[in-house]
Amino acid sequence: MLGVCYRYTKSMEDAEDVLQEGFVRVFKNLQSFKGEGELGAWIRRIMVNTALSFLKKHEVYRNELAIKEEFLHPISDSNPEINLNSKDLLQLVRQLPAGYQAIFNLYAVEGYSHVEIGKMLGISEGTSRSQYMRARNLLISWLEKFSGEKKKVKYV
C-alpha cells in the first residue's frame, strides 16, 4: 500500500503519512466493510481517497492541484514503448505536477473512469479528460526524450 501512497505524493515521508492516516481510517471503519469484494481492493480505495485528501489539505500540493478548465483538449494516439523499469517510470510519473500526477494515477493505474475522477476531484469529466491527456503527453515526451525520440502534439 505504500506504493499506492507513494505514487500520489512527492516524498517518501508524505507517502508514509498518507499510509498511516489511511490505515487509521481502515481500522476505524473496518466494521463498515461488508465483505463485498476483496479486502485488499477496499483498503486500496481508502488509501487513494486518503491520498487525495492529503493533497487537498497540504498547501504544497493544493496549489498544483488547482485544475483550471481549458478549452483546447490535446489528443495523442501515440503508444510508445516503455523501456523503463517500474521504479524509473514511477519517478517520471512523480515528476508530473500534482494535479496531472493524481489524474494520471487515477485513470491509468487505478482504472477509474473520467466521470469517477471528476466526482473525486470536484471537476468536470471533460477537464479530467483534458488534464489526463496533457499528463499523458507530457509523460510520453519525457519517455521519448528518454529514448531519443520526439513526436508532435496535435490540438483540436
Place this chain on the structure above:
Amino acid sequence: MSEQFEHKVHDLLGDIEFEPGSDVWKRVQQQIRPEKKRRRFIFWWLLPVVLAGGALTYYFTTENNKQQSIAKNTTSKTISDKIETIPLQSSSSEVKEKTIATQTFNNDARKKQKTILTSTPVYISAKNNQLKQQQKHSANKSRSSFNPPSVNANTSIPDNDRTSQTAAVTKTIKDSETASIAKQTIDQNKEESKQPNDNTNDTAVVKKQEKKKSKKWRFGITADAGVSNVVAVQNNNYAPVFNSGASGSPLTSGSFGPLKQRQQTFAGAQMGIGVIVHRTINKHIDLSAAVSYRYQSFAVKDIIYKDSANLQVVNYSSTADHSLHNLQFSLGTNWYLLSRKKARFGITTAIDNMYLLSAHENISTVNAGNASFQKNNLSNNKWQPYLRIGLTGSFTTNQHQLIQLSPYFGYGLRSFSNTNNTSQHVWQLGVKANWYFK
C-alpha cells in the same frame, strides 16, 4: 485512442511495493489506542451526568404530574358539582329514590345528593364515617340491636353483611359517579371538538399571552449575605520613618533604626438589601438592575516592628475594625445554560458601582504603650467599581413569583480612608437571593 500505453503503465506501476518504516505501524497503533481510552473516559463521566439529568427530569416531571392531577381533580370536582343538578331533571322514580335517601339520612339536602345514586339500600358516602362509628358502637354493646338509620325500611341488612354491603354500595356509588363524570367529560369533549378553530385560536392567543408575560418586567427585592475582606497590600514594606524622638514612643524609630510594617487582614460580614427590577430577554438571558444598601466589615491589624538581625521584637500593633456603609447600584445579567420548566441554572455576572456613604474605623486593640481606643469616622465619598461573577439558579414558584439564588464571588477596588487615598483590593463571597413578586 489506443489503451496500450495505459495497460503497460498499469502493469508496471499497479503492483509496485515498498516497505514502510517500522515507525509507521507504531504511529498507527498510537492513533488507534487513545480513542479507546477516550471512549472509556467519556463513558465514566457520562454516567453520573446522565443519572443527575435523569433525576432532575424525573423530579420535574413528577412535579408537573402532581400539578396536572391537582388540576384534573379540580375539574372532576367541578363536573361532579354540576352532576348534583342533574337529578332534578331526571325521572320521577329517581327523584323519589333520592328523596327517600335524603329523608333517611336527614341531611342538608342537595349538597350531598351526589352520593345518592342507588335504588336499594343507599348510603351517603359522607355518612360512611358516621356509619362506621355507629357499627363499632353497636358491636360493643350488642351486635344484634344495631339498626342503621341509613337503611331503607324495605331492605334491612343483617349485621354480619353490613360491612361488606357498605363497601359494595360505596363502590357502586363511586362507579356511578365515575360513569357520570366520564359521560360529562365525553359530552364536553364532543362540544369542544365541534369548535376546533376556536381552540386553535385560543391556544395561539394563550401562547402569545404567555410569551408577553414572560417578557414582562418583574419587580422584587434583593438581599445577599456573606463574607468580605481587604487584600493586604503593605506586607513587609517599610513604614514611614518618623523623626527620631527622644521619648522613643512606639511609632518612632528613635535610635533603633527604621521600622517595618506588616498588615494582617481578617474577613468580616457583608450584607445588602434593596429593590430590583428584572427583564427576560429570551429563554437563556435576562437582565436586572438593583439599588441597595450594603454593609461591609473587616479588620486590619497593623504590626510595626524593628528589623533587627539579632532580635525581632514587635513594638506596636493595632487592630482596627472597619465598617463601611454603601449605596450600591448594580447591573447584572444571567446566562442560563440549563433550562427546565420550573427551574433554570446558569452563570450570573454583574457590574456594581458603590457610593460610599460612610466608613468607620474602630481601633479595638492596641498592643503598645499607648493603649487608647480611637474611632475615626472616615468619609471618602466616591464611586467605586465592583465586579461580581457566580452561579445562579432561578426557580418559578407560580405565575407571579420568581426566586433567584446565586452564590457569587466579587472583586473590586475600594478606597475607604480619608488619610490614605490609595485604592485597595476587596473581595466578597456570598449568596444573593432575588425575590420577584410582581
